[in-house]
Amino acid sequence: MPDLIATRRATLTGPDIATRVRALDFNALGLILPNPDPLLKELGQDVAVYRNLARDPHVGACIRRRKAAVKALEWGLDRGKARSRVARAVEDMLADLDMERLIGQALEAVLYGYQPMEITWRGGARAVAPTAVEAKPPEWFQFDPANNLRMRTWSSPTEGELLPERKFLLPRQDPTYANPYGFADLSLCYWPVIFKKGGMRFWLSFAEKFGGAWAIGKQPRTATQEERDALLMGLEEMLANGIGTIPDDGAVEIIEMAGKSASADLYERLVMHCRGEISIVLTGTNQTVEASANRASAQAGMDVARDLRAADAEIVAAAVNQLIRWMVEINWPGADAPVWSLWDQEEQDELQAQRDERNAKSGARFTVSYWQRAYGYQPGDIEERTAPPAGLADSATTPAAVAFAETALGAATQSNDDPATGLTDRLTGDATARRAWGSLIDQVRAVVERADSLAELQRALTEAYGGMDPDDLVRVMAAAVALAELRGMADVADEAQAERA
Numbered sequence: 197m198p199d200l201i202a203t204r205r206a207t208l209t210g211p212d213i214a215t216r217v218r219a220l221d222f223n224a225l226g227l228i229l230p231n232p233d234p235l236l237k238e239l240g241q242d243v244a245v246y247r248n249l250a251r252d253p254h255v256g257a258c259i260r261r262r263k264a265a266v267k268a269l270e271w272g273l274d275r276g277k278a279r280s281r282v283a284r285a286v287e288d289m290l291a292d293l294d295m296e297r298l299i300g301q302a303l304e305a306v307l308y309g310y311q312p313m314e315i316t317w318r319g320g321a322r323a324v325a326p327t328a329v330e331a332k333p334p335e336w337f338q339f340d341p342a343n344n345l346r347m348r349t350w351s352s353p354t355e356g357e358l359l360p361e362r363k364f365l366l367p368r369q370d371p372t373y374a375n376p377y378g379f380a381d382l383s384l385c386y387w388p389v390i391f392k393k394g395g396m397r398f399w400l401s402f403a404e405k406f407g408g409a410w411a412i413g414k415q416p417r418t419a420t421q422e423e424r425d426a427l428l429m430g431l432e433e434m435l436a437n438g439i440g441t442i443p444d445d446g447a448v449e450i451i452e453m454a455g456k457s458a459s460a461d462l463y464e465r466l467v468m469h470c471r472g473e474i475s476i477v478l479t480g481t482n483q484t485v486e487a488s489a490n491r492a493s494a495q496a497g498m499d500v501a502r503d504l505r506a507a508d509a510e511i512v513a514a515a516v517n518q519l520i521r522w523m524v525e526i527n528w529p530g531a532d533a534p535v536w537s538l539w540d541q542e543e544q545d546e547l548q549a550q551r552d553e554r555n556a557k558s559g560a561r562f563t564v565s566y567w568q569r570a571y572g573y574q575p576g577d578i579e580e581r582t583a584p585p586a587g588l589a590d591s592a593t594t595p596a597a598v599a600f601a602e603t604a605l606g607a608a609t610q611s612n613d614d615p616a617t618g619l620t621d622r623l624t625g626d627a628t629a630r631r632a633w634g635s636l637i638d639q640v641r642a643v644v645e646r647a648d649s650l651a652e653l654q655r656a657l658t659e660a661y662g663g664m665d666p667d668d669l670v671r672v673m674a675a676a677v678a679l680a681e682l683r684g685m686a687d688v689a690d691e692a693q694a695e696r697a
Contacts, residue, residue: 216341216373227355228346229339231377233309235386242335243308246382250307252389254471255382258478263303265505266512267296269538277532278524285527286520286534289325301331302512305367308334309378312345313365315519323527326519329365343376362522367515384477392470395463480504509538545571559659640676653680 216229231242239245249255273290275283298313305311316328337347338356345366346356368378413427472482480500516536524533548570552562564578643660647653657673 227340229341229343229376231309231338232375233377233380233383235383243380244333244335246308246380246386249382249385249389252392252474254392254474255385255389255478258475259307262306262478262504262508263300265501266303266508266538267299269505269509270541271295271536271538273534273536275534278534279528279531282524282528282531283534285323285325286523289520289523290516290536292325292327293329298329298516299512301329302365302367302515303508304331304334305378305511306369306508307380307382309380309383310334310337310366310368310371310376312337312347313367313515315363315365315522317362323523325523329519339376343373362526365515365518367511369511381477385474388470388473388477392467392474395466395470513537640672641679644676644680647680653677 230237233243236242236245250259273283273287278286301313302311311331311334313329313331315326316330317324318327337345340346340356340358345359345364346352347359348354348356351357368376369381370379371377413431415424415427419427475482480503481498513536517533520536521533524531552560552570556562567573567578568575639660640657643656644653647656653676654673657676661672
């Protein structure tokens with residue numbers, strides 16, 4: 197049995213079985229792994245062909261829009277379990293880097309599938325830290341059958357040189373074992389861009405041909421070829437300049453083209469369709485080029501655009517966190533590293549506000565320190581004293597509340613009527629205070645009547661009046677307990693009188 201367990205462990209902990217070297221994969225027979233992008237295979241080129249697509253006005257605008265959406269996010273470090281010394285060193289390192297440029301270069305990975313970025317390390321007084329991160333052309337690099345990144349050089353143009361560790365960041369979009377190059381979004385834009393350019397060319401030719409009037413010259417049959425050529429040149433100048441001369445026996449007729457608008461619409465529809473396809477690939481929506489867009493479709497497009505932004509932000513965050521982990525491993529082996537992330541502050545505030553609103557409706561009471569920590573309020577922005585519930589603001593701050601608990605028992609025992617009547621009559625003679633306390637007593641009495649025990653009464657009072665000032669809350673609870681005791685005494689007296697009768 198021990199031998200069987202050891203054999204199973206050796207099988208489970210051994211090397212991978214399904215590898216490219218062992219599989220019947222002809223790509224593994226070479227020294228490099230070619231990019232499996234079907235478009236690049238068909239064209240026989242590398243990812244450099246995608247760079248020309250970015251020169252298209254619509255493609256370039258969509259790329260800038262997609263990058264700007266990520267750059268607009270907030271970013272920062274979460275220290276977590278990292279030591280303060282490590283966190284400070286990482287913060288200083290990030291402050292020295294041009295993060296806007298780093299984010300923009302890392303986002304090239306979504307366009308080409310992968311984007312190698314070389315790190316320049318420098319030894320400092322406190323720690324070895326990167327001083328620059330520069331994106332390099334992806335067509336310079338390739339992967340070997342073991343999915344290791346290599347660079348083609350003059351000394352190794354075919355196999356490529358294996359790169360040193362911790363020297364290159366490699367942000368990628370959806371890499372797999374079969375395709376370590378990642379997925380390039382520009383590969384989906386290639387044919388729409390080509391067709392759009394072709395449609396534009398034919399559209400311009402069509403507009404030039406049928407957009408203006410036709411000038412037809414007439415000459416006698418006996419006219420020579422030289423005379424015909426001269427008339428033709430004169431007609432060209434006439435269309436260009438609006439003036440011309442013809443022989444006395446010649447004639448010129450101007451014909452306006454009609455009925456060609458439907459043909460022109462075909463080219464326009466082709467161009468707009470291609471623009472819509474490009475917009476969907478790069479921004480997730482074609483609302484900016486779709487004339488039939490409505491509010492529902494626009495909202496759906498915004499949701500997709502936010503999902504794309506979140507996915508792009510994860511690619512950037514993964515690259516930056518890899519850089520941070522390498523720095524910590526070099527300087528403080530085994531130490532925990534802080535985590536860098538991007539987030540939409542406005543969206544988080546909205547979600548938190550909705551959650552806090554639901555919790556408040558459920559009875560939760562938040563402190564001033566919570567508002568300052570969660571929403572960034574400064575000391576003095578929020579009044580320290582929380583307002584009492586509606587209908588109790590006046591009664592909770594009445595001077596008569598101070599004496600309420602002290603006089604409650606004596607006021608009620610002197611009357612055989614409802615205990616609350618005696619309590620109200622013992623209050624100050626001010627009419628406003630009497631009305632306020634009368635309303636408060638009615639509400640507190642209702643709470644007392646619903647409670648079956650003292651513990652339940654305390655919980656009910658806390659939920660109903662927990663937002664009041666602590667001193668006023670104590671007075672209200674004392675009054676409620678007094679009312680409960682008086683109600684019990686009145687019930688006992690009623691029962692005794694009924695038995696005597």
